């Protein structure tokens with residue numbers, strides 16, 4: 001993939017965007033007015049358990065197919081890359097691990113936001129599979145992310161009223177001013193499905 005000078009990861013480190021995590025940005029790309037519903041403490045704990053199990057499965061699967069584990073939970077400002085592998089040919093693969101049974105669009109978008117020129121490949125993984133993101137998908141997502149960041153920064157009022165209903169998001173949204181808000185989606189998040 002051709003090099004992108006200012007990646008989204010770089011932009012998220014800059015002062016105007018420090019409070020926007022890749023997880024939130026991925027959802028804002030789909031609906032700029034999305035507001036995350038609060039998580040219950042027990043849901044968060046449950047998620048951490050599911051995520052740890054999925055991580056072990058992803059590591060085991062890669063090791064069995066010849067990859068070498070290079071890093072676990074590589075942190076940056078406001079983001080976390082779950083796993084970094086190196087193939088037998090030296091290609092660096094980043095894996096964004098999800099505990100969800102189904103890998104969704106928001107998972108793919110979030111993983112694409114972690115791209116920078118130091119990795120050759122990004123995959124979204126769960127307990128069963130690894131989905132490789134294409135270069136085209138990553139580039140397209142990076143473009144959408146920059147447009148969304150500009151909207152959130154320069155026109156926050158417009159962003160707050162730009163409603164783009166999405167069944168997966170409306171279910172976990174807490175924007176009480178939105179007519180599309182699900183009657184059941186504002187208080188409890190089903191982490192096993194969303195994460």
Ligand code: SF4
Nearest residue numbers: 031165170173178181
């Ligand atoms: S309820 Fe749906 S359409 Fe409304 S702000 Fe939330 S995600 Fe967007």
